[in-house]
Amino acid sequence: MxxxxxxxxxxxxxxxxxxxxxxxxxxxxxxxxxxxxxxxxxxxxxxxxxxxxxxxxxxxxxxxxxxxxxxxxxxxxxxxxxxxxxxxxxxxxxxxxxxxxxxxxxxxxxxxxxxxxxxxxxxxxxxxxxxxxxxxxxxxxxxxxxxxxxxxxxxxxxxxxxxxxxxxxxxxxxxxxxxxxxxxxxxxxxxxxxxxxxxxxxxxxxxxxxxxxxxxxxxxxxxxxxxxxxxxxxxxxxxxxxxxxxxxxxxxxxxxxxxxxxxxxxxxxxxxxxxxxxxxGNQVQRNKAIVGLNAFAHESGIHQHGMLKNRDTYEIMHPRDVGWPDSQLVLGRHSGRAAVVNRLRALGFVLDDAKLDQLIADAKALTHTQHVVSDADLLRLVTGNPDDAGWRIDSMSLIDEGQHTRAHVALSNPDNHTVKRDAQGDGPIAALFAALAKATGVDFELESYEVHSMGTGRDARGEANLSARIGGESFSGQGTSRDVLEASAIAWLDVANRLLRSHAMQRIPAFA
Ligand SMILES: [Zn+2]
The missing domain is CATH 3.20.20.70 (Aldolase class I)
Incomplete structure (x- = not known):
């Protein structure tokens, strides 16, 4: 043998x-x-x-x-x-x-x-x-x-x-x-x-x-x-x-x-x-080895600090070797100063200590209302663009029309005017997203869409996570509500608002 x-x-x-x-x-x-x-x-x-x-x-x-x-x-x-x-x-x-x-x-x-x-x-x-x-x-x-x-x-x-x-x-x-x-x-x-x-x-x-x-x-x-x-x-x-x-x-x-x-x-x-x-239609779990969304993401401050000095500290293979563009440094609640400084440098900004302290405080404040702080969020903070409220949901309803579902939505736009639209779809989610697209004038293909329930009984809540890839950039949104459909609508609008902000950013000349 x-x-x-x-x-x-x-x-x-x-x-x-x-x-x-x-x-x-x-x-x-x-x-x-x-x-x-x-x-x-x-x-x-x-x-x-x-x-x-x-x-x-x-x-x-x-x-x-x-x-x-x-x-x-x-x-x-x-x-x-x-x-x-x-x-x-x-x-x-x-x-x-x-x-x-x-x-x-x-x-x-x-x-x-x-x-x-x-x-x-x-x-x-x-x-x-x-x-x-x-x-x-x-x-x-x-x-x-x-x-x-x-x-x-x-x-x-x-x-x-x-x-x-x-x-x-x-x-x-x-x-x-x-x-x-x-x-x-x-x-x-x-x-x-x-x-x-x-x-x-x-x-x-x-x-x-x-x-x-x-x-x-x-x-x-x-x-x-x-x-x-x-x-x-x-x-x-x-x-x-x-x-x-x-x-x-x-x-x-x-x-x-x-x-x-x-x-x-x-x-x-x-x-x-x-x-x-x-x-x-089956997403892999976030923490799945190699191909999960978190496989190369480093959120904890200690890990990020090490990664920035030498990626071998916490990475045994290069993300590019399996097709990821690069490790994402997700700026979440546990992120440290070094990660923020590095991200800013990658975006072309070097701030003095006082400005940096303010920016970190603002970025952390943002993590109370959203999961991660993306590059677009950082840009908005650093260029001092006034924080527009974005699109918000005022009310929504769904009507079963037999073969189809019709969704009615009433939204407040960034200027606080109400916009009402309705749309039809094969099911409640399709109808809802179609109505939101009509009302906001923003449309995108979903890359992932997940709904989880959290808690039980009277405290039960639905959490929706969705992501879309637009022009090579990934936008993810999150929404929480007692109703999973509403959570989904909030998550959809979160993505739409991020997209609109990032487009708005690109029109600001000061930032080039
Ligand atoms: Zn088998």
């Missing part, structure tokens, strides 16, 4: 394992868009779907196979002739097709899911891989629930699959039960005991039920796996799969430890993550 080479293949299953989980359904057009993004990112294999599961899935795999030429396109099949034939048809004409055939091997699955003996499982695996090889040269075989399968039986099944022509052997921890030490040992055992182990690629497919999917995938690589199955944002069945962006950055940042490499173009990680969020 030789030590496997340093190249780890990234097998992305966002479009199969990810897409099949509740809340992550994608249309065929969205799948095709995302497959192109995965190819640009540099993944080695895209698992495009399960062709025999539905005609729509079949067509999506077929289109991806025809359009995405630089990446291996895999399609999933049970070890049934019907599934395998459907894969072969869907992949017909692909530049680099792979059939991924699987069967459950664990005692629990054999008994309760398949009602098959060990011998029957082996027979099915043999027939499935043999048939797949009549269609394509690249066949991956998966032993579903491999981690809970008797080790010697797993070797037996894999030997049969290799003899039938499988070129990749996938070892899933289907239920997310393993620990890193166990996974590492299992891969070492399989590489030592499966015949011709050096001639095939071992693959890990880890689920995140205990939050260990990435750690287990890394341990599998240490044990000799050279393919990892993962998804953008870690989407997938139940708690999801290993998150591609975390796995890839762990291998990169700790390259000296792992001694392996991937083909991923890491500065595209963020945009790929954002694209998936937009397509599926």
């Amino acid at each position: 030789n030590v496997p080479g340093p190249r780890v293949r990234i097998f992305d299953t966002s479009l199969r394992d990810g897409e099949q989980s509740p809340g992550f359904t994608m249309s065929s057009a969205q799948k095709i868009t995302f497959a192109h993004a995965l190819a640009d990112l540099g993944v080695d294999v895209i698992e495009a779907g399960f062709p025999n599961s539905s005609p729509a899935d079949f067509r999506a795999v077929q289109t991806i196979a025809r359009e995405v030429r630089a990446t291996t396109i895999a399609a999933l099949a049970r070890c049934h002739p019907g599934d395998i034939e459907a894969c072969a048809r869907a992949l017909d004409g692909a530049a680099s097709p792979r059939i991924h055939a699987f069967i459950s091997t664990s005692p629990l699955h054999r008994r309760f899911k398949l009602n098959m003996s060990r011998e029957q499982v082996i027979e099915h695996a043999h027939r499935g891989v043999t048939l797949a090889r009549t269609h394509v040269d690249d066949v991956e075989f998966s032993a579903e629930d491999a981690f809970r399968t008797e080790r010697e039986f797993l070797v037996e099944v894999f030997n049969v699959a290799v003899a039938a022509g499988a070129t990749t052997l996938n070892v899933p921890d289907t239920v997310g039960y393993a620990t890193p030490d166990e996974i590492r040992a299992l891969f070492q055992y399989l590489r030592a005991n499966v015949k011709d182990a050096d001639g095939v690629v071992f693959s890990a497919h880890c689920h995140n039920d205990l939050g260990l999917a990435v750690a287990n995938s890394l341990a599998a690589i240490e044990g000799g796996a050279r393919q990892v199955e993962c998804t953008i944002n870690g989407i997938g069945e139940r708690a999801g799969n290993a998150a591609l962006e975390e796995l890839v950055m762990a291998l990169k940042v700790r390259g000296g430890w792992f001694g392996v490499e991937t083909g991923i173009d890491t500065p595209k990680l963020l945009e790929t993550s954002r694209l998936l969020s937009r397509i599926t």
Whole structure:
């Protein structure tokens, strides 16, 4: 048994394992868009779907196979002739097709899911891989629930699959039960005991039920796996799969430890993550590693001070390496003087101590009414632009019109005049935002929109957070109210007011 080479293949299953989980359904057009993004990112294999599961899935795999030429396109099949034939048809004409055939091997699955003996499982695996090889040269075989399968039986099944022509052997921890030490040992055992182990690629497919999917995938690589199955944002069945962006950055940042490499173009990680969020409507949590809004934000004063002297103090990778423009120094309640001075310098201002003290006091006062102080806010404070009140909400109402909802809003404009408008939308939020856009004359596409409830019973409040990206700058707004719709309207106006202020700023000549 030789030590496997340093190249780890990234097998992305966002479009199969990810897409099949509740809340992550994608249309065929969205799948095709995302497959192109995965190819640009540099993944080695895209698992495009399960062709025999539905005609729509079949067509999506077929289109991806025809359009995405630089990446291996895999399609999933049970070890049934019907599934395998459907894969072969869907992949017909692909530049680099792979059939991924699987069967459950664990005692629990054999008994309760398949009602098959060990011998029957082996027979099915043999027939499935043999048939797949009549269609394509690249066949991956998966032993579903491999981690809970008797080790010697797993070797037996894999030997049969290799003899039938499988070129990749996938070892899933289907239920997310393993620990890193166990996974590492299992891969070492399989590489030592499966015949011709050096001639095939071992693959890990880890689920995140205990939050260990990435750690287990890394341990599998240490044990000799050279393919990892993962998804953008870690989407997938139940708690999801290993998150591609975390796995890839762990291998990169700790390259000296792992001694392996991937083909991923890491500065595209963020945009790929954002694209998936937009397509599926599921934002990642703010504190998500690599791609969360806070992943490179430093709010506490002590951290900011260190960061400004030498970014290595609190950063192990450069934000640009994963696609962020730069670390954001969010000027919140805990920000220190050094952060403010630095931000101002970046904006072209150097203030004397007295002016700086005043500015810091003003900036802190602002954090009582808004979460973060943006560059636009700082500019407004430093150039002494009178604090206009911006647009405020006086009243709002929503009427259900059957197919549609109509929203009426009454707003006070910055000159304290009342503006009333109404608009129709598919639902209350769409109608409300449309009415606000009409009334203010400001319109933007939302980048994210989240509503949380805080507290319980009579004290319950809704908090809405939304962000929009306009002209390369990100504007976020926040609103709190007893009513989530009102909270959403306040948050929307917060963004609109920030946008208007920033535009107003750009017209002030003194500031150039
Ligand atoms: Zn899975």
